[in-house]
Amino acid sequence: MNRGLFLRELRSNAMALLVWTAVITFLTTATMSLYGIFLENNAKILAMVSILPEGALQFKGVSDINDLFSVLGFYSANNVIYMLVLGSIYSIVLSSNILLKEEYGRTAEFLLSWPVTRGQVFFSKLAVVVINIVAINLIITVAGYISLETCKKEPYNIDAFLIMSLYTLLLHLFFAGLGLFISVLVRKPRPVTTLSVALVMVLYFIFTISNITPDLSWAGYVSPYKFIDLDVVNPAYRIEPVNALYLTICPFLLIFISRRIYLRKDIYL
Amino acid sequence: MSTPVIQISDLTRRYGRDRGIDKINLQVEEGEIFGFIGPNGAGKSTTIRVLLNLLFPTAGSARIMGFDIVRDSKKIRSRTGYIPSEASPWPDMAAREFLLYCASFYGVPRADRKIIELMEVFDIEPGRKISNLSSGNRKKLSIIQSLLHSPGLLIVDEPTTGLDPLMQQRFFDLLRSENRRGMTVFFSSHTLSDVQMLCGRVAIIKEGRIINVEAIETLRKKQLKNIRIEFIDTVPENLADLPGMENGVSVSGKSMKFTWSGDMKSLIAALSGKDIADITVEEPSLEEIFMHYYN
Numbered sequence: 245m246n247r248g249l250f251l252r253e254l255r256s257n258a259m260a261l262l263v264w265t266a267v268i269t270f271l272t273t274a275t276m277s278l279y280g281i282f283l284e285n286n287a288k289i290l291a292m293v294s295i296l297p298e299g300a301l302q303f304k305g306v307s308d309i310n311d312l313f314s315v316l317g318f319y320s321a322n323n324v325i326y327m328l329v330l331g332s333i334y335s336i337v338l339s340s341n342i343l344l345k346e347e348y349g350r351t352a353e354f355l356l357s358w359p360v361t362r363g364q365v366f367f368s369k370l371a372v373v374v375i376n377i378v379a380i381n382l383i384i385t386v387a388g389y390i391s392l393e394t395c396k397k398e399p400y401n402i403d404a405f406l407i408m409s410l411y412t413l414l415l416h417l418f419f420a421g422l423g424l425f426i427s428v429l430v431r432k433p434r435p436v437t438t439l440s441v442a443l444v445m446v447l448y449f450i451f452t453i454s455n456i457t458p459d460l461s462w463a464g465y466v467s468p469y470k471f472i473d474l475d476v477v478n479p480a481y482r483i484e485p486v487n488a489l490y491l492t493i494c495p496f497l498l499i500f501i502s503r504r505i506y507l508r509k510d511i512y513l
Numbered sequence: 514m515s516t517p518v519i520q521i522s523d524l525t526r527r528y529g530r531d532r533g534i535d536k537i538n539l540q541v542e543e544g545e546i547f548g549f550i551g552p553n554g555a556g557k558s559t560t561i562r563v564l565l566n567l568l569f570p571t572a573g574s575a576r577i578m579g580f581d582i583v584r585d586s587k588k589i590r591s592r593t594g595y596i597p598s599e600a601s602p603w604p605d606m607a608a609r610e611f612l613l614y615c616a617s618f619y620g621v622p623r624a625d626r627k628i629i630e631l632m633e634v635f636d637i638e639p640g641r642k643i644s645n646l647s648s649g650n651r652k653k654l655s656i657i658q659s660l661l662h663s664p665g666l667l668i669v670d671e672p673t674t675g676l677d678p679l680m681q682q683r684f685f686d687l688l689r690s691e692n693r694r695g696m697t698v699f700f701s702s703h704t705l706s707d708v709q710m711l712c713g714r715v716a717i718i719k720e721g722r723i724i725n726v727e728a729i730e731t732l733r734k735k736q737l738k739n740i741r742i743e744f745i746d747t748v749p750e751n752l753a754d755l756p757g758m759e760n761g762v763s764v765s766g767k768s769m770k771f772t773w774s775g776d777m778k779s780l781i782a783a784l785s786g787k788d789i790a791d792i793t794v795e796e797p798s799l800e801e802i803f804m805h806y807y808n
């Protein structure tokens with residue numbers, strides 16, 4: 245790893261980290277502040293949900309409407325959109341651009357003509373990606389915990405909350421690996437932000453469709469979301485070893501392959 | 514005999530089916546200012562990018578200061594400076610910040626002092642954001658970053674683009690003074706006047722192949738001559754078809770003008786007995802010599 249490059253990357257990505265963290269924290273806490281009103285309008289909400297098409301709640305990862313009336317269920321339903329989708333977009337955009345921006349910005353012609361190996365560039369940037377993702381997850385987990393403690397009307401399973409937060413972190417690391425992998429495959433230097441965002445949305449859509457349509461449930465395994473257990477209200481909620489293994493091994497593999505490709509990649513400017 | 518600073522052997526780089534460079538062979542000796550000229554798309558930048566390991570060679574090999582360009586790339590880069598043709602430093606940085614960032618990679622002692630000195634030479638404000646700098650000022654930063662660590666070899670790709678004549682002169686003076694201290698320069702350009710002014714030897718690249726490597730002086734002293742002949746009457750027929758008479762033969766009334774690349778004896782023989790009023794023989798400019806190779 246190269247210290248100068250690492251610190252420079254950390255600084256140049258600080259603003260994006262700040263903005264994304266602020267936005268997701270605000271959305272999470274603002275939505276949680278509606279929990280009390282949600283409970284008070286219990287009957288009206290049940291009536292409204294009854295006219296929604298079947299599977300509409302699945303879009304927010306909710307299989308049973310009654311789960312929403314527990315504080316953790318309510319948090320989880322919002323967490324899906326804010327952390328599992330927006331957070332994944334942040335992770336993939338950050339990682340898919342961190343190497344590639346040196347190429348389309350033509351700064352690689354400086355950076356890679358200085359005495360630093362490709363491996364050092366890769367690991368310095370990877371370290372920044374991991375630190376940023378851990379940071380955003382830590383801050384939002386703390387903000388989520390404070391929201392839950394503030395809004396709760398009855399006790400909730402804190403372990404389930406922590407497990408869900410861990411799943412979220414692993415998912416973000418998966419998308420970070422995927423972003424790096426996409427970026428090293430790009431030959432013509434250009435930003436891949438649109439492609440990355442679209443990929444997250446498509447994978448989430450596949451996951452949702454596979455949940456709604458029993459015939460397509462197999463297709464869900466294409467998406468990493470399938471390996472996230474969202475049933476936090478279930479008393480037996482725990483870390484599934486297979487899921488955790490999948491979400492740990494895949495990013496490692498993606499990062500390992502990306503590094504191999506990057507070491508031999510032609511830098512077109 | 515010392516090891517050449519740059520030793521290129523059959524270096525080839527293709528872009529799929531497209532040509533990049535083809536079996537390039539070159540040798541640049543220590544202390545030279547070596548010119549590398551060719552038009553846009555001839556393969557100059559590709560050669561440089563392969564030497565710096567931004568691109569990988571398809572075939573062949575090259576060594577810089579005895580190090581292999583692929584295996585020992587980092588060692589090479591710690592001893593080499595590079596001025597890219599299009600200078601695009603990180604736009605969010607200030608000028609001085611960029612140079613300090615560069616110096617941190619090389620571990621330049623007393624970098625700040627050297628940066629201030631060079632910024633004064635090139636007249637750049639240290640605190641100016643790169644995004645607010647003109648292309649010429651960015652080029653100056655690019656020049657400064659390449660020299661901060663006093664490299665043994667400086668590779669430059671179209672270095673004068675965007676520089677005003679005064680700055681060009683300062684840059685050339687700096688190159689000459691660093692060269693006197695032992696720095697070798699690999700100077701790639703399509704601006705012949707720059708090459709002519711600085712370089713001792715030059716390689717001419719055309720369509721990815723080296724077509725000639727010569728000392729600038731030898732190139733000038735080649736048999737090429739610009740000849741103008743005034744005849745008393747009209748220009749004799751068939752004279753324009755003589756082998757050795759280069760393209761651009763212009764005949765107007767009683768006079769003809771051409772570049773001669775053949776044996777002077779055969780020209781004199783062809784002209785003997787003709788009614789000549791006047792004849793002028795001149796050395797061609799480097800530009801004309803260059804065009805000769807390209808046509």
